[in-house]
Amino acid sequence: MAYAYENGHVVFEDVSVAAREDELTAIVGPSGVGKSTLLRILGGFIRPMRGEVRLMGKRVTRPIPEIALIHQSIVTFPWLSALENVKLALKARKVSGDEADAVAKKMLSLVGLQGTENLYPKEMSGGMRQRVAIARALAAEPIVLLMDEPFSHLDEFTAEELRQDIYGMIFNSEIPLRSAILVSHNLYEVVSLADRVYVLNGYPAKVVGEIEVGLERPRDPTSAEFNDYLHKLREYLTPVKSELA
Amino acid sequence: MNAYLLALLATLATTGRVLGLILLSVVTGWFLGYAAIKSRVFENAYIASIEVLESVPVISFFPVVLIFFINDVGGGLGVELAADFLVFTAVVWNIWVGIYQALKTIPNEMLEVTKNFEMSFLQKLRYAYIPFSVPRIAANLFPSLADGFFYITVSEVLSVGTTSYSTFGIGTVIDRFSSQGDFFMVYVSLIFIGAAVVLTVLGMREFSKYAVAKYALDTNQPIRKGRGFRISSLMSKNPFQKLSFYSLTSKARTTPRRKGFLERPEEEEKQNRLSKIVPAAVGFLLLALLIYGAVSLVIGVSPSLWSQLLSMTPYFLYSMLVDYARVGVITLVSLALAITVGYYLAVHARAEASMVPLIQSLSAFPAPTYFPVLFALTVSLVRGFLGPYTVEFYVLLVGFMSTFYYIFYSFWMGIRAMPQEYWDVMDNLNMGFFQKMRHVLLPATFPYIIAGISSTVNSAWGGLMIGEYWPDIYKGYTLTVRVGLMKLMDVYTAEGQIALVSWASLLFGIVVVVYSIFFTRKMMDLARKKYVAEEGVYAARRDRLGESLIVSRGRKPFVGEGEK
Numbered sequence: 147m148a149y150a151y152e153n154g155h156v157v158f159e160d161v162s163v164a165a166r167e168d169e170l171t172a173i174v175g176p177s178g179v180g181k182s183t184l185l186r187i188l189g190g191f192i193r194p195m196r197g198e199v200r201l202m203g204k205r206v207t208r209p210i211p212e213i214a215l216i217h218q219s220i221v222t223f224p225w226l227s228a229l230e231n232v233k234l235a236l237k238a239r240k241v242s243g244d245e246a247d248a249v250a251k252k253m254l255s256l257v258g259l260q261g262t263e264n265l266y267p268k269e270m271s272g273g274m275r276q277r278v279a280i281a282r283a284l285a286a287e288p289i290v291l292l293m294d295e296p297f298s299h300l301d302e303f304t305a306e307e308l309r310q311d312i313y314g315m316i317f318n319s320e321i322p323l324r325s326a327i328l329v330s331h332n333l334y335e336v337v338s339l340a341d342r343v344y345v346l347n348g349y350p351a352k353v354v355g356e357i358e359v360g361l362e363r364p365r366d367p368t369s370a371e372f373n374d375y376l377h378k379l380r381e382y383l384t385p386v387k388s389e390l391a
Numbered sequence: 392m393n394a395y396l397l398a399l400l401a402t403l404a405t406t407g408r409v410l411g412l413i414l415l416s417v418v419t420g421w422f423l424g425y426a427a428i429k430s431r432v433f434e435n436a437y438i439a440s441i442e443v444l445e446s447v448p449v450i451s452f453f454p455v456v457l458i459f460f461i462n463d464v465g466g467g468l469g470v471e472l473a474a475d476f477l478v479f480t481a482v483v484w485n486i487w488v489g490i491y492q493a494l495k496t497i498p499n500e501m502l503e504v505t506k507n508f509e510m511s512f513l514q515k516l517r518y519a520y521i522p523f524s525v526p527r528i529a530a531n532l533f534p535s536l537a538d539g540f541f542y543i544t545v546s547e548v549l550s551v552g553t554t555s556y557s558t559f560g561i562g563t564v565i566d567r568f569s570s571q572g573d574f575f576m577v578y579v580s581l582i583f584i585g586a587a588v589v590l591t592v593l594g595m596r597e598f599s600k601y602a603v604a605k606y607a608l609d610t611n612q613p614i615r616k617g618r619g620f621r622i623s624s625l626m627s628k629n630p631f632q633k634l635s636f637y638s639l640t641s642k643a644r645t646t647p648r649r650k651g652f653l654e655r656p657e658e659e660e661k662q663n664r665l666s667k668i669v670p671a672a673v674g675f676l677l678l679a680l681l682i683y684g685a686v687s688l689v690i691g692v693s694p695s696l697w698s699q700l701l702s703m704t705p706y707f708l709y710s711m712l713v714d715y716a717r718v719g720v721i722t723l724v725s726l727a728l729a730i731t732v733g734y735y736l737a738v739h740a741r742a743e744a745s746m747v748p749l750i751q752s753l754s755a756f757p758a759p760t761y762f763p764v765l766f767a768l769t770v771s772l773v774r775g776f777l778g779p780y781t782v783e784f785y786v787l788l789v790g791f792m793s794t795f796y797y798i799f800y801s802f803w804m805g806i807r808a809m810p811q812e813y814w815d816v817m818d819n820l821n822m823g824f825f826q827k828m829r830h831v832l833l834p835a836t837f838p839y840i841i842a843g844i845s846s847t848v849n850s851a852w853g854g855l856m857i858g859e860y861w862p863d864i865y866k867g868y869t870l871t872v873r874v875g876l877m878k879l880m881d882v883y884t885a886e887g888q889i890a891l892v893s894w895a896s897l898l899f900g901i902v903v904v905v906y907s908i909f910f911t912r913k914m915m916d917l918a919r920k921k922y923v924a925e926e927g928v929y930a931a932r933r934d935r936l937g938e939s940l941i942v943s944r945g946r947k948p949f950v951g952e953g954e955k
Binding site: 189191208209210211213214215217219221223224225226234235237238282283286 | 810812813815816818819820821822826830831834835921922
């Protein structure tokens with residue numbers, strides 16, 4: 147795929163990424179390489195200049211509930227309670243009444259928010275709000291989950307807590323999710339969570355590396371192997387001179 | 392004088408009057424806004440006065456003011472001042488409030504720089520306050536322009552008692568051509584004023600773009616965690632919405648400022664004292680004048696006149712009720728149209744690009760100038776369909792034309808200010824139109840809708856004032872309703888019954904203020920507590936989201952293979 151702005155500035159080109167079943171795929175790269183843009187293209191929110199997105203062989207041309215996006219800026223609806231926020235996804239699936247309540251409660255419980263159904267976003271911490279957003283996304287029964295730096299606006303303690311929980315939340319036998327893609331510039335986060343990492347770099351950006359992270363879970367950030375992966379990623383991310391320069 | 396030249400000069404005079412008064416509003420707004428942020432006493436008086444004055448339709452107190460200017464000032468100057476006063480009161484409030492808000496929310500860091508360099512009052516205005524207020528002024532220009540043109544054309548020709556007064560402008564010239572039966576020149580004049588409106592709107596659009604590009608801070612301003620608001624959420628017209636945010640925005644300014652060891656506390660203290668005393672004195676003076684005016688009015692009315700006024704009161708109230716029903720119909724129709732058209736435009740970028748300038752031009756094209764022509768062309772057809780309801784239809788139509796754009800602008804701005812992430816979620820969940828409306832769009836734009844309804848209601852009164860009693864609208868036909876407070880005020884003004892006009896005006900003012908306190912403010916409180924879309928987005932929006940806003944709502948960033 148390739149993507150360019152209206153003024154002709156090519157952000158990235160010849161980029162190909164694959165999200166495999168039961169894998170959490172990470173996309174990393176320095177600022178400005180188009181990581182978030184790429185994620186939005188994968189979700190059908192933006193069209194690429196060249197190339198296409200396919201989900202299980204079918205072309206994706208617009209946003210669909212099967213590919214759910216979790217934003218960096220945590221999105222909840224302040225006039226809806228936590229339960230109603232999650233039920234919003236079920237309305238689109240035409241699930242209503244008691245069944246909707248039950249599913250929404252189950253999703254909230256899955257993300258660790260049991261007992262908070264009647265709280266409004268204003269009454270919740272940032273971490274809790276992001277959990278509501280994740281529960282809402284999962285309630286739509288997506289096949290792929292896209293996460294755009296989902297922890298970057300949380301304080302470090304909350305982010306760490308959520309990082310530890312997220313894998314269990316999304317790869318869970320109770321939901322049909324098959325794959326997840328995470329955009330991040332936090333290498334520690336990427337090595338902690340990802341099964342596979344695509345590294346974008348250069349101007350225009352290209353995939354300069356694809357690393358399979360073969361560490362056992364739970365991962366130990368103090369281990370030598372963990373640091374080896376960090377080192378490898380840092381090497382790929384050393385500044386690349388622009389082709390225009 | 393050549394008729395074409397006359398129409399052209401009149402167009403220029405009218406346009407110049409509107410633009411000049413907008414400029415006057417801006418300049419006075421800077422000084423008053425600065426005084427307000429420096430003195431708590433003045434600030435309270437200033438904001439409360441604006442709140443009340445904007446809540447009361449200009450038209451309700453105009454007859455009294457008109458009589459004052461014409462009787463007490465007199466001559467050409469009196470008529471000119473009366474017309475200017477009406478237009479000034481139509482354009483000024485939202486500009487003043489917009490400037491005040493800008494000055495109130497100027498970042499502390501920016502103020503610290505001005506202190507650091509020991510800038511004088513004028514330097515502070517020039518380098519910090521004025522530039523910072525420019526985008527907000529730009530945002531408030533369109534409603535002001537539309538209102539200004541609407542009222543200027545009716546206020547150039549005024550009647551009190553049997554005497555008609557006029558000041559040079561397109562309203563007067565059209566009136567003259569019309570009474571001479573020269574309808575060709577009426578059409579030419581309409582084209583002239585139409586062209587002037589379009590050019591002005593286009594110029595203002597360019598100015599707005601320039602203002603935002605040059606003077607706006609980061610438009611994707613980070614939202615403070617917890618109870619924080621994006622500045623764009625304050626950009627609508629109605630003061631209730633804006634005022635509801637003041638307490639919150641002012642919190643941002645209460646951060647204690649560290650005193651540097653090189654500061655000169657005594658001098659600063661003296662300056663502060665002065666900057667507080669002067670505006671407070673102005674505030675008290677204004678208050679004293681208001682009280683004096685009210686007291687002298689009460690004393691000046693004889694007991695027998697009081698008894699007549701009181702006996703008329705039930706009928707006035709009944710007439711007001713009928714007018715409220717009219718205003719209700721106008722508001723509902725405007726709301727329905729605004730929501731459907733506003734939504735359509737927000738999701739169809741191409742239609743938006745062409746329709747918004749068109750709506751801006753149409754709304755600024757003064758209805759009173761072309762309405763008689765529209766009436767003449769359609770009256771027989773409408774009468775065929777509506778029979779006895781024809782008059783009611785036209786009155787409602789004038790009201791609608793005078794006001795629909797407020798609620799349209801408000802809703803459209805609300806839709807545009809809605810976080811992009813909400814559009815993503817709606818797309819992602821494949822929500823249908825009604826689901827979007829019910830669960831996201833209407834709640835997210837609720838504060839804007841309430842602000843729009845409030846302005847629409849206020850402005851609808853102006854439309855009714857014109858429509859309910861329109862003598863000689865076309866070939867001797869007088870458009871008039873049977874019952875209506877605005878009609879009564881029109882008729883009493885024409886008959887020169889000052890006491891009756893003043894009393895009706897006062898009753899009307901009281902009801903409007905009570906309505907605004909018990910309805911509009913309550914709704915705004917609800918909107919502030921529950922329906923602030925920006926609160927739903929916890930973290931900062933980055934620049935890249937600005938990009939995606941442009942892209943995913945149809946503004947294509949490139950023409951590539953994917954688009955073909």
